[in-house]
Amino acid sequence: MSVKRFIFLGPPGAGKGTQAYKLAELCSVPHISTGEILRNEVALGTPLGTQAKSYQEKGELVPDELILDMVGQRLSESDTQSGWILDGFPRNLSQAKFLDELLEKLEQKCDRVIDLEVPDEIIVERLLKRGRPDDTEEIIRHRLQVYRQQTAPLIDYYIQRQLLVSVQGNQSMAEVTEDLQKAVDLNC
Numbered sequence: 001m002s003v004k005r006f007i008f009l010g011p012p013g014a015g016k017g018t019q020a021y022k023l024a025e026l027c028s029v030p031h032i033s034t035g036e037i038l039r040n041e042v043a044l045g046t047p048l049g050t051q052a053k054s055y056q057e058k059g060e061l062v063p064d065e066l067i068l069d070m071v072g073q074r075l076s077e078s079d080t081q082s083g084w085i086l087d088g089f090p091r092n093l094s095q096a097k098f099l100d101e102l103l104e105k106l107e108q109k110c111d112r113v114i115d116l117e118v119p120d121e122i123i124v125e126r127l128l129k130r131g132r133p134d135d136t137e138e139i140i141r142h143r144l145q146v147y148r149q150q151t152a153p154l155i156d157y158y159i160q161r162q163l164l165v166s167v168q169g170n171q172s173m174a175e176v177t178e179d180l181q182k183a184v185d186l187n188c
């Protein structure tokens with residue numbers, strides 16, 4: 001089976017986590033969500049978790065110096081040999097550049113970057129139903145603003161590298177999964 005490496009972009013509430021998890025299962029590769037790793041660290045009360053907590057609670061990006069080593073270590077673990085799906089990383093240009101260098105060092109190549117798009121008004125509605133601690137309307141709107149300012153520029157970055165495919169996230173879960181499979185030419 002060929003190695004599969006995908007990055008998921010898309011605003012909070014686009015269904016990234018759910019779809020990234022499904023695709024990871026279909027491809028039998030690890031689903032690596034930086035938000036989930038951080039939430040886990042917060043729950044365990046580790047030094048990293050303690051530092052990350054206030055940023056997560058405000059809907060701000062956690063500073064790169066707390067994230068980059070964490071991702072470097074995770075992508076160096078042995079289960080990533082079969083591939084990986086990155087969900088929530090990179091979130092800004094400096095993270096994307098760090099990832100390019102890291103992958104070069106690890107002699108790995110990203111196969112595709114998937115942009116899962118959903119209109120803002122639907123996002124707010126969806127996230128209010130999800131009910132995570134950082135899902136109040138004020139924090140959701142702030143997370144969206146952070147996404148548009150810091151993460152959305154990565155769409156162009158990956159278009160230029162001819163890696164980007166867009167998938168319409170405003171459909172039923174099954175339809176999104178089907179479109180995703182087509183977008184990544186999945187035979188795994």
Ligand code: AMP
Pocket residue numbers: 012033034035036038055056057059060061062063067087088089090091095143
């Ligand atoms: P997510 O689960 O991807 O929605 O992420 C939840 C929160 O975790 C974000 O609002 C950020 O505070 C933090 N976070 C997750 N991934 C990153 C990242 N790559 N860089 C900075 N902060 C992140």
